[in-house]
Amino acid sequence: LAPLAHMAATMIGVGEIFVGEARLPAAKALAEAGLSPVTLGPKEGLALLNGTQFSTANALAGLFEAEVLFRTALVTGALSTEAAKGSDTPFDPRIHALRRHAGQIETADALRGLMAGSAIRASHLKDDERVQDPYCLRCQPQVMGAALDVLRQAATTLGTEANGVTDNPLIFPETDEALSGGNFHAEPVAFAADMIALTVCEIGSLAERRIAMLVDPALSGLPAFLTPKPGLNSGFMIPQVTAAALVSENKQRAYPASVDSIPTSANQEDHVSMAAHGARRLLGMVENATAVIGIELLAAAQGCDFHAPLTSSPALESVRALLRAKVPHLTDDRHFHP
Structure with a gap:
């Protein structure tokens, strides 16, 4: 206030x-x-x-950015799967029909569609000794799908809130009454903000695990730290460490704000929602997770480069082309910061 x-x-x-x-x-x-x-x-x-409106506006801003983050992470997740020569079998619709979470089903469909027509995938359909991919690849529909369901629930809550009345007291002219209530209490917004924070944290966390998998030759089958000629800059070692640090920061920020209530005065305000705290952190969390997704895009594209002349799907190759128009393939170990 x-x-x-x-x-x-x-x-x-x-x-x-x-x-x-x-x-x-x-x-x-x-x-x-x-x-x-x-x-x-x-x-x-x-x-x-009215602090509820402040909280709602900030929560909506976080939600809109989280939606972009979610879609982008689906693309980089599919590209990482290709880089590691992972399987699209875990995205088979028959698997997800047995669990029936809408987000899981839609996420699996999206990932399968992103990989459709990939020559990289076709190259290891037979005689692949690996039985299963790491969780960070094969459990994408379950993790990202759960995030999608939660984001939708938060969107429903915030949509209702944005179109509701949070004033107090409320004036009802038809009966000439002023009624005091508690519509200003932002608990619905606080819960929604906490839900968004959890999804942002998990989207980034899963992406960081994929980066860690790609830089480890024992897990990915790719050159160590994704560089053919190791040098003083250690290839993708420090980008992966950066991603891990950003995820750790988001873990700290993801602590639910709604469970904390500090009375703001010595009278009636004995339980407050802390929704403003929950909502204000969201844009910073999304910024951190977006940086993680950016690092994954670089790493996954680099990993796919090692499979040349095999190419990925038309959809993912268009993404790689957009990236390569600005960032060249890492041939000789170079300073990554620019």
């Missing part, structure tokens, strides 16, 4: 506003912008300080 109060105060000409690098009194800044301070009517001041 306090940050919202500072923001809303500037609208009535109180406090300070940054105009470029200059820090001006709010009234002066408004005047220079050709604006007049707002004159608030009944209940409008309280409405501007």
Whole structure:
């Protein structure tokens, strides 16, 4: 509420506003912008300080970015499967029809479609001595599918919240009544934000395990650290370590905010949702997980390069072409940061 109060105060000409690098009194800044301070009517001041709306907006921002993250991780996951010469058998629809989770079924379909027509996959359909792939490859439908189901539940909750009334007290003019209640309590938003945080953490965690698998020749069958000529930069060793660090940070951030309630005053506010805390962390978590997915894209494309002249599916080759237009194949060990 306090940050919202500072923001809303500037609208009535109180406090300070940054105009470029200059820090001006709010009234002066408004005047220079050709604006007049707002004159608030009944209940409008309280409405501007409604923390539930702040929490909902931040949770929605995190949700929208998590949706992009999810779709991208499906692509990089399929590409990593190709790089490791993994199997698409775990994506067979008959397997997932027996469990019937919608997200799992759809994720398996998407992964199978991404790998359709792959010459790399066709090259090891017979006489492959391996029985099963690591979990990070074959359990993608179960993990990512569960994430999809949870993201959809969070989206449903936040959609309902965004179209609901969270003011208090509520005025019912048809009966000329003012009813006090608790619609301002953001517990639904807090739960939704915690759910989004869990999915973002797990999407990144699964991707990091795929990166770790790719850089390990014992697991992937590829050159160590994905470099044909080892050098001082150690190939993909440090990118994998970076991914692991980002995942660890997200694990710490994923602790549920909704289970923590600190009373904010000595009167009636004896249980609060902590939804603002839960929602504010989401964009940072997605940024971390997106970096992990970026590292996986680099590693998976590099792994597929070693299978030349065999190519992946048309869908995944289009992704590799987009990447290679900006990032060349790692031939001689080089500084990765740029």
